[in-house]
Amino acid sequence: MQAPSATRGVAPSPDDTLAVPHAQAVDDVLAALASSPEGLAPDEAARRLASHGPNRLPSVAGRSPLGRFLAHFNNALIYFLLAAAGAAALLGHLVDAAVILGVVLVNALVGFIQEGRAEKALQAIHELIAAQAHVLRDGRRMQVPVETLVPGDIVLLEAGDRVPADVRLVQVRALRIEEAVLTGESVAAEKQAAPAPATAALGERHCMAYSGTLVATGQATGVVVATGRETEIGQISALLGAVAPLTTPLLRQINRFGTRFTWITLGVAAVLFAFAVLVRGLAWPEALIIVVALAVGAIPEGLPAVITITLAIGVQRMARRNAAIRQLPAVETLGATSVICSDKTGTLTRNEMTARRVDVPGGAIAVSGAGYAPVGRLTPEPGAENAEQRLADAERLILAGVLCNDARLHQVEGEWHVVGDPMEGALVALALKAGLAPEALRRAWTRLDAIPFDARHRFMATLDRHAAGDCRIFVKGAPDELLALCTAQAAGETGVALDRDAWAARIAQAAGEGERVLGLAVKPVPAGTHTLQFADLEEGLCFLGLVGFIDPPREEAIAAIAECRDAGIAVKMITGDHAATAAAIARQLGLGEAPRVLTGCELDAIPDDVLPGRVAETAVFARTTPAHKLRIVRALQSTGAIVAMTGDGVNDAPALKQADVGIGMGHKGTDAAKEASRMVLLDDNFASIVAAVHEGRVVYDNIRKVVAWTLPTNGGEVLAVIAALALNVAMPMSAVQILWINLVTAATLGLALAFEPAEPQVMRRRPRPADRGLLTPFLIWRVAFVSLLFMAAALGVFFYSLGRGDELAMARTLVVNMVVAMEVFYLFNVRFLHMTSFHWRGVLGTPAVLAAVATVVAAQLVFTYLPVMQAVFDTRPVAFADGWLIMGAGMVIMVVLESEKILMRRVGKRYHRGDRP
DSSP states (O other), X not given: OOOOOTTSSOOOXXXXXXXXXXXXXXXXXXXXXXXXXXXXXXXXXXXXXXXXXXXXXXXXXXXXXXXXXXXXXXXXXXXXXXXXXXXXXXXXXXXXXXXXXXXXXXXXXXXXXXXXXXXXXXXXXXXXXXXXXXXXXXXXXXXXXXXXXXXXXXXXXXXXXXXXXXXXXXXXXXXXXXXXXXXOOSSOEEOOSSOOOTTOOGGGOTTEEOTTOEEEEEEEEEXXXXXXXXXXXXXXXXXXHHXXXXXXXXXXXXXXHHHHHHHHHHHHHHHHHHIIIIISOXXXXXXXXXXXXXXXXXXXXXXXXXXXXXXXXXXXXXXXXXXXESSTTHHHHHHHOOEEEEEIIIIIBOSOOEEEEEEETTEEEEEOOOTTSOOOOEEEOTTOTTHHHHHHHHHHHHHXXXXXXXXXXXXXXXXXXXXXXXXXXXXXXXXXXXXXXXXXXXXXXXXXXXXXXXXXXXXXXXEEEETTSOEEEEEEEOHHHHHHHOSEEEETTEEEEOOHHHHHHHHHHHHHTTOEEEEEEEEXXXXXXXXXXXXXXXXXXXEEEEEEEEOOBOHHHHXXXXXXXXXXXXXXXXXXXXXXXXXXXXXXXXXXXXXXXXXXXXXXXXXXTTHHHHHHTOXXXXXXXXXXXXXXXHHHHHTTOOXXXXXXXXXXXXXXHHSSEEEEETTTOXXXXXXXOSEEETXXXXXXXXXXXXXXXXXXXXXXXXXXXXXXXHHHHXXXXXXXXXXXXXXXXXXXXXXXXXXXXXXXXXXXXXXXOOOTTGGGXXXXXXXXXXXXXXXXXXXXXXXXXXXXXXXXXXXXXXXXXXXXXXXXXXXXXXXXXXXXXXXHHXXXXXXXXXXXXXXXXXXXXXXXXXXXXXXXXXXXXXXXXXXXXXXXXXXXXXXXXXXXXXXXXXXXXXXXXXXXXXXXXXXXXXXXX
């Protein structure tokens, strides 16, 4: 079909013909785009640019800095802090009000700085677009800005170029394109101009080159079929921009707790105010003071600050374990993770091709070692009778693999890297493992001519002459292609009839184990031969055997997956690779002997209402697209799972942003993946995720300890105020004294809990349910029980003091010191929620605990005995005997609470799954 001239009219709107350009013949695509092999005329390109818009990804307007800053005040507990500041100001204590407001501002600034970086995700994708492109316009080659490319443009691609738009290939020569950022494939994709099936997955569209991918080898000419937003990478950008940021489980729980706490506090305050005025007959100003005292006692003004600091400490701990946290709340979310969806290439595997097996006519030879490091050995099957012959045959095969090869290996800072094709690099490493010296072999054999690899014939051939005069043709390529060319197979130095069926069975076995397979062949030629033609390969080729390659699993990833299993965390592998390869790697990783596999095409056929169940029972997802990954994560989240998603490519960015915790790779990850993530692994090590989950669980435990310590101490103060009003007696503590207790102890004792180390068996617990509230049944019981103990002790010492004739100020001073002493002893009890505190580690305490206790003791001495503090807080000196009384009451509280903890463990009392004292 003759393509119409590019100057006849403007390009038609996209239609069904261009919906699947990879399935259309080149002439049909050119016709649909009103283009030709000579390219567009400049004026036509200008008209299309005005119609289609520039070839760039749309920028997404982010929130203004002021809006992002103010959003950090939209939190129920922050409202509590502001209410506490208002209460302090109402009581005339402006310094205390200023301190509380300072806590609010610091909390907002930390969140503002951390979360402001997340909006760079789209910009990181933009930077993948090449700056300049080579095109044909009216048959003339020219260089134009990428932004000016339009559908119908003819672009020229060479090795090293970044593809500037989505291109339907027209002419191809030995073209391979690295598409890992889109497909996850660890090996460069071979390209050809022939159409692909309409249903072909993204990684199988061999006639397409996609924007943002990199040309590894060869040259090509192609016609632009999509630009800007319409490209595959543009659709990923749109997916990423459409993903709304998620709140973490902790933030959801705190918000729920704060909302409920607000209404309860307002309700109790209103009832208390009405009771004081209507029943007790108090004047409303006096009743208001009581209500203010209640609010100051009830509001845990130090809780948000301590939680923020606890998260920040978790960030520091994780950084020491090679996990960089980009958003503070992600720390505790890791502790709740119930599913990890991991990209395969470069995350669970090394992203380094490795020769795993050599198949020669005499049998198989296993190859040890992983990656490009020349560490390993060749080992025939145990008990093989012809082991020496197999190794000799393997050496001849490896020689062919080294000479029919353009790759080099080099070492940088102890790590081996390949320059060239990854599979060719693996062949060089195989030679080194076999004890051969590739560079010496290449010097001994001079290459005279070569037929480069091309997708049309699927092999590479070289003509080489040895220094001694021996001349041979070496061929490597697709096994089926080489078997079709060969008539014999090696048998020592000679050849015998080719057993095609046996080799077909070996190829099928290797494919079933997830290996990529190369065949190698040789043909002796006369010494005077200087050129190599396709005709030279039509007869006389002798098949040497096969080499099976894998992208090997990381050893540490295998151990990490086992740890995840012990911790009740499911691991699911999501990859763009073939199903057989993915299943084989999954078996090696320990994801099951026969892991369930779903492909992208199968996912498309599953209705949304059925998908969550199917996804939950599937371990491996193969041939997936960015939209598939996003759909998988959302399906898992719909079941209540807390999902962590690892990835390193642009294709992972939308799912990384959607996941509860997106985990980017620090070394091999793209900027887009890192910026879309809440956590970045600095060592690209899957095992670091398990360490991060461990720290996340410790952080959540410590937050629960802070809550379990803060609320009962505040609750005891509130109950004491309510009891005093109900009994129609003076308040046992003034409002300013309550504020003193809360501010001093929260900044010391409460903060000390943020530094608590992990309790034993923290990684043996199941992940906490996503819908579990911050206050579990056990914590609710503990809050009520401890609050009643605190109230009883405070009122007991209050009435004891008044009963022996002390003035009100003296009685209140004793109550304040009693409450602080009980908080100190209760701190030692709450340090271990899952075991008793009666052991050496529980009694001695950590340096942070001891420092906090010393600070509180010093502060109380100042509060009680310093004249200026006596004037401000209306306190009196405490006698030595009363001090012992206070210490004894604190010890009694400790014994009672430890006895309650032991009793519950013995009777097997369980208030919630996974939640015991």
